[in-house]
Amino acid sequence: MDPLSGLLQGFSTALTLNNLFNCFLGCFLGTLTGVLPGFGPGAAVALLLPMTLYLSPASAIIMLAGIYYGAMYGGSTTSILVNIPGEAASVVTCFDGYKMALQGRAGPALGIAAFGSFIAGTISIIGLMFVAPPLARFALEFTSTEYVSIIFFGLTLLCFLGSGSKIKAFMMAAVGILVGVVGTDPVVSKDRFTFGFDFLMDGVGLIPVVMGLFGISEVLLNLEKQEFSLFVGKIKNLFPNLEDWKASKWPIIRGTVIGFFYGILPGGNAIISSIISYGVEKRVSKHPERFGQGAIEGVAGPESANNATATSAFIPLLTLGIPTNAVMAIVLAALMIHEVVPGPLLITKNPDIFWGVIASMYVGNVILLALNLPLIGIWVRLLKIPYVYLFSSILLFCLIGAYTIGNLVSDIGVMIFFGILGFLMKKFDYEPAPLVLAYILGPLFEDNLRRSLNISGGNFTVFFTRPISLVFILLGFLVLLLPFISRISKNLLKR
Amino acid sequence: MKRIVICLMFSLGLIGLWIGLNIPQTMAAEEYPNKPLTYTIFWPPGGRSDIVARMISPYLEKYLGTPVVVNNNVGGAGVIGHKVVREAKPDGYTLAQSGTTVMFQYTKPGISLWDYTWIANIYSAPFMIAVPSNSPFKSLKELVDFGKANPKKLKHGNSGTGSTTHLGSAAFGMKFGCEFTQIAYKGEGPAVIGIASGEIDLSFGPMAAFKQMVEAGKLRILANCAPKRSKQHSQIATTRELGFDFAWDAWEAIFGPKGLPENKTVYPKLSEAVKKAILDPELDQKLLAIGLDVQYKPTDELEKWLKEDDKEIKKITFDLGLQNK
Amino acid sequence: MRSYNLISSLFWFLVGLGFTLGGLHYGFGSWKEPGPGLLPVVFGTLLGLLSVMLFILSLKGIKRSEGKPFWEMKGSWRTVLSVLASLFLYMAFFKQLGFILLTFLFIFFLLRFIGKKGWVISISLALVISFFSYGLFSLLLGTPLPKGQLYGSAFRASARV
Secondary structure (H helix, E strand, O other): OOHHHHHHHHHHHHOOHHHHHHHHHHHHHHHHHHHOOOOOHHHHHHHHHHHHOOOOHHHHHHHHHHHHHHHHHHHHHHHHHHOOOOOHHHHHHHHHHHHHHHOOOHHHHHHHHHHHHHHHHHHHHHHHHHHHHHHHHHHOOOOHHHHHHHHHHHHHHHOOOOOOOHHHHHHHHHHHHHHHHOEEOOOOOOEEOOOOOHHHOOOOOHHHHHHHHHHHHHHHHHHHOOOOOOOOOOOOOOOOOHHHHHHHHHHHHHHHHHHHHHHHOOOOOHHHHHHHHHHHHHHHOOOHHHOOOOOOHHHHHHHHHHHHHHHHOHHHHHHHOOOOOHHHHHHHHHHHHOOOOOOOOHHHHOHHHHHHHHHHHHHHHHHHHHHHHHHHHHHHHHHOOOHHHHHHHHHHHHHHHHHOOOOOHHHHHHHHHHHHHHHHHHHOOOOOHHHHHHHHHHHHHHHHHHHHHHHHOOOOOHHHHOHHHHHHHHHHHHHHHHHHHHHHHHHHHHO | OHHHHHHHHHHHHHHHHHHHHHHHHHOOOOOOOOOOEEEEEOOOOOOHHHHHHHHHHHHHHHHHOOOEEEEEOOHHHHHHHHHHHHHOOOOOOEEEEEOOHHHHHHHOOOOOHHHEEEEEEEEEEEEEEEEEOOOOOOOHHHHHHHHHHOOOOOEEEEOOOOOHHHHHHHHHHHHHOOOOEEEEOOOHHHHHHHHHOOOOOEEEEEHHHHHHHHHOOOEEEEEEOOOOOOOOOOOOOEOOOOOOOOOOEEEEEEEEEOOOOOOOOOHHHHHHHHHHHHHOHHHHHHHHHOOOEEEEEEHHHHHHHHHHHHHHHHHHHHHOOOOOO | OHHHHHHHHHHHHHHHHHHHHHHHHHOOEOOOOEOOOHHHHHHHHHHHHHHHHHHHHHHHOOOOOOOOOHHHOOOOHHHHHHHHHHHHHHHHOHHHHOHHHHHHHHHHHHHHHHOOOOHHHHHHHHHHHHHHHHHHHHHHOOOOOOOHHHHHHHHHHHHHO
């Protein structure tokens, strides 16, 4: 069935009142959980999975998909407003988004995040329609070795994202990886650095770390400065102006492309695509020093990237039946419970499901844009609430968010620990972002590295002999050496 | 002043609402079951365990007459979840589903098979032996012959160190003299991707994990490690037919804390409902669709079978040196 | 700031050292089968080396006249410590007191004593926020929040009536 007629059929499924409602419900809940720190799309999808049992397969996927990219839209909201990533992929948005909010430009930041996500989502869906199957097969060329190199590239990039001292950023990245080591070794099942604590057996936990390092520490800092009037005054325009659009045009497109291709890879993490997007934008910008001070490109690019990834993550699922991350795995489960087995035969055996889901993605993106734009006004007004009242709610939501992860009080404790650590780090001029990003990438890196060495029998050269892997390793080294190269070339030019 | 009054009224109203919502629970009747049941699995959402749990819970609800809430307790890779179930009261409101408890006894601390009441077995998923579609091995015999001649050269992808795929494949390797190098993945899904990308040579696992890839033409199944050919995939020969006396399956059973059978007000109802749920034809159809054969075993039969399985698993675990030191 | 770097680099050096030693204890493994100690050793050593680099660079580079380090400056430490204490107490009593009561106390404390708002506002806002968040998380999103022992005993008492 050719894409166009398939799409028409898909719209007939997606635009039924029932499915419109399901889509809306999914988007709404997704945005809600994306906004609430600690609640990620995984939690929301898992929560709603039982409900979807009563729906038809197409409706179930439409709702779950709505939750997933709805969370991507919503996650950037708290990143921008209070410097707490609503969910892991929005960490990068905190860099410039929060700075923009402090400058009274929360509205444009939120706006460009919403529009960028919409554009990225829509373009990605088009990509999904036309290039899905061949692209998915290409993704299978990626083995553990390639992943090691990609993550290596991501790790080198993230040290250069910040605006502070590079050495300190590297140190924080190293710390992040070390924190990620805490827990049970995946291969040998040995406990590392758990000191006998049960709750550390699974590691410290991403959400407590993020909420502690970003959220709690920020509140503590403000309280210490007796900064009770944080956002008062200077709330400028509510929407991005022409200048903002001009600046964001290319970041959005680049972010979309990066995110789209990244999402296809099994294990495709929206975080890595947003890191790469931010790094790229900073590199190609004529004024890289603006990044970290409220450059709108730093919001437009990563936000588009993570939405594109969320959309293209469906490609391996729908065409090959491979879930590329935890949320996709739940969607797969939902499908299987409905006796629909996704795979190459999905398009032919259940075209209504395949095209219905794709059509609803268009619908979903429109709904999300319509949902989020008016909300910008509300969010901005929320910021006008004196910080005196705001901070107590922020702390409370962080506490609850930490508990709801696994109903463990220990998660709250971990969060407080990292809150103190984050507070001290900021006082001593260290940036928390490289730590968090490295913490996320660390386990992935280790898992693939050890497996790759197992497979190659200890042959380290395999990272350099496989073409795709070599490309990313070189890119990584390029990133590391670039500052030295440019300094040398500047000196050469002086003569 | 006005704002404050409004706030107070609002709060009082909410208090009233809260009390109202909670009162009915205390007036409930005493008959079992009169409140929701927790159904715990030790794996994250989306995996095989989770799918089965979510498929079966509506049927348990149907026959018990009370909501059944699926709970993913993944803490400590299953250790914390097992502990919670072990320490729960045998009041019939705590159930769990697992197929890995036997193995966990030896690989993880603090778990013992007989700390629990084994109510019934749900399904059995015999293992398939899968290779990438471009593999040089067209038959199981070719694979084993190569493995015998080149020990440890063949790379087997398992779903985790100490998992049933690890033990099963290692048992096969030891029995027929073709030792594999074990490559660990995080779960069945990633292992399947590993074969499809060709970085490993073979994988043992339930059909449910391989199905999509086989249909995509990326995998080939060499044999079915079951005593009889499967109904759904009757074209796949069994290991026995091919000359290798071997059988291995992934299974899961429903269990609860110790002391349940002694609870006469609860246990008969519970075990009856479990039996009806597992044998419900609709559920059986759903499980079959994802490659799982329903194999209901009531308590006595299950316990006998567990004792045998326990012996075998213990031997392999210690032979491989995987036991928790 | 120089003093920041000198002190903190020492701290991180110790952290790196700790992880390196721990990693060696867990076993580095071979190239063919890397052990659990691989990452701790590699990145612990990296951290250690970077801290030494930072220390040395700080000794050389930056001038002293950069202003006072933060611990010599007048900051509101009591506020920070009290808030931290309140967070700890929230965590400690989470299971015993139950969500609504504890949240009420927490918000009340923050508003009245940290935010220095009046009694009436603190109490009423605390009530509103605790019920609202209960409604949001427990009723709407279905997350299990502890009801606390008071609730339990209250209802056991009323059930007997």
